[in-house]
Amino acid sequence: MKLKHPYKFGKGYEKPVAYFSMEFAIDQPLKIYSGGLGFLAGSHMRSAYDLKQNVIGIGILWKYGYYDQTRKHNNEMDALWQERHYNFLEDTGIVLEVTIDNHPVKVKVFYLPPEVFGTAPIFLLSTDHPENDHLAHTITHKLYDNNIATRIAQYVVLGIGGAKLLEVLGHEVDLYHFNEAHALPAAFRLLEKLGSLDELKQKLVFTTHTPVKAGNEVNDPNLLHKLGFFNGFTIKDIEDLVGFENGMFNHTLAALRMSKIANAVSKKHCEVSRDMWGGFEDVCDIIPITNAQNKAYWVDDEIEKAYQKKNDKKFLKRKLEMKKTLFELVADQTGKIFDPNVLTIVWARRFAGYKRADLIARDAERFERLLNNKKYPVQIIWAGKPYPLDHGAVSTFNWLVHFTRKFHNATILTGYELGLSALMKKGSDVWLNNPRIPLEASGTSGMTAAMNGSLNFSTNDGWILEFGEHGKNGFVIPEVDTSLPEGEQDRHDAEHMMQILEEEIVPMYYDDKAAWTTMNYQSMEDVEKYFRAARMADEYYKKLYNL
Incomplete structure (x- = not known):
């Protein structure tokens, strides 16, 4: 040859x-x-x-x-x-x-x-x-x-x-x-x-x-x-x-x-x-x-067109459609029917200890209050593949399986590969990323989420340091003192995560859709500037x- x-x-x-x-x-x-x-x-x-x-x-x-x-x-x-x-x-x-x-x-x-x-x-x-x-x-x-x-x-x-x-x-x-x-x-x-x-x-x-x-x-x-x-x-x-x-x-x-x-x-x-x-x-x-x-591979054409024309109505309509597509798979895998009108948070990437999949649920009572808020309802979906012999990561996955069972609006999916990854990026409103600083060399999942009208919510690590502007194109958890013991770092990050969710993200999604879409447009513009594989x-x- x-x-x-x-x-x-x-x-x-x-x-x-x-x-x-x-x-x-x-x-x-x-x-x-x-x-x-x-x-x-x-x-x-x-x-x-x-x-x-x-x-x-x-x-x-x-x-x-x-x-x-x-x-x-x-x-x-x-x-x-x-x-x-x-x-x-x-x-x-x-x-x-x-x-x-x-x-x-x-x-x-x-x-x-x-x-x-x-x-x-x-x-x-x-x-x-x-x-x-x-x-x-x-x-x-x-x-x-x-x-x-x-x-x-x-x-x-x-x-x-x-x-x-x-x-x-x-x-x-x-x-x-x-x-x-x-x-x-x-x-x-x-x-x-x-x-x-x-x-x-x-x-x-x-x-x-x-x-x-x-x-x-x-x-x-x-x-x-x-x-x-x-x-x-x-x-x-x-x-x-x-x-x-x-x-x-x-x-x-x-x-x-x-x-x-x-x-x-x-x-x-x-x-x-x-x-x-x-x-x-x-x-x-x-x-x-x-x-x-690579933007051409990852981006949804319809959401991109709505963004280019700054057409809020079409943008939000397309986002609802993409959420429905994701939720069909959620229902098929888990038997839970999610609501496309509800704010949906996704944590999806390789399960590894430093990525802290379960950080948002660290304070179980506070997490339950977030999920059970009648005025501002929230849905959360996890997914990700641990290395099969990383028993700690597998254990975290299995803990989430049992922990989410009692909630109608929280679940965990299997089979996080390219296809599911694209569905979750298109169907999420918030892309949650909370690695322990400074252990994330780069991370890229949030880039493709941003291309599809999902707002990044992250610790300030990896690529987010070059992208994230809190309140402008997404939400960034304040940096912790990395000399503290790991448990203290986790406590700091979990506390600030919940505070930002309760006081900023959730109210904005429900009470100020114009500000929400403006932030999405800014996020899409900023990710376009520097985070395309070209x-x-x-x-x-x-x-x-x-x-």
Whole structure:
């Protein structure tokens, strides 16, 4: 197969780039993503196509995806791993070979043509090959497999397999762009060809997403070497090249030492990353390129038209229609019929401890008063997929299942993927986001909510620091002193959240619709200015690629 881009490259976007990512959230049918990292990569590939950029994506075809979020008999969460088969992917006939644990592993290559979903060309790698043994087959079964050896093998397939694919295609690229450090083995494949770290650095750029040092993966170099992660280089070679931390290989630190330049995913995250890695020698510059989302994919055309004409009547009418569509799904999943005329708050994203899904219900009596207010009724919907072995996050999900059972106007949905995400953004009035500061590197769900006439209500973290103006385009919880114990921080944020809801958000929604729609228009205008993926994809070229 010879790769041919289906379009003439736009001015300034001619430099060929290969974008490596463990996950891509392209469209609902293609289940090869878990959350924000994938949503970002999917929007990037769509905007690369829109702008006619010389980019290709390289990822993995996960046979069982991340997982399907289902329910047990008592409505608690369950995880289902189901085989996926896609008739829109082309089998290229290309078979690569990578070495894992001193065994040859065959890698099949599938192609997602740009015209299927409107993306840059994307290649997906799979170890589902008849000549592989069972263990090799399992490498590309589950995204973020909980077995450490399997996960390292996944990195080898993505990195070395992806690098070999470019060679087989004869597709010379000027830059490898790693979305997180998963594809690092590609750097060692390149190093073998180029011969020096200085030359390698000219070929690599890196996007880091994690704002906590403990969240950056660290592994035993002996295990990595045994599994083929270093592409044949000795442990001593690697230590001389990028150094070890207390005898361990730090994936992010290695990527920062081997790249020409790196980007953080918001301005605040850039400050945090520079503080985190600034004390280490030989780390490349880290610049901010704030995450963004592809507007054409996410926005509802009718709400956009009403906003453009500032037609309040049509805007509110369309919002009601979108709420009704969401509430049909709510009724189908939960047996609860919601009212489109009632203020609807949505909390929906990956369930993780620092995102604090249950913060609004921290004071149960106050929460009940909010829900049971006859004059100003409120509805609330949760959704989100925890990592299935994150028992704390699963426990929070299940607690909400039981907690909301007694309320006619509160519930929790399963299956938070692209389709449900879009429905919830279009059908919400308020998009609630309350991560513990400063742990949200960027966050993007609120961007696409704003595009669809939902007002952000958030702690002042991630992208909100660059967007949120309290009372003008949304609502921002005052910043807490982060030196306080976590329990005190939670108490502060919960108290201010409820106060803003009771005194500002709820009364405005019911008593001053003109002010509400004006704020929505401002929110839509402000999100348009800077948080469209076209700006992000353009900045990748201007600030990372064309150096």
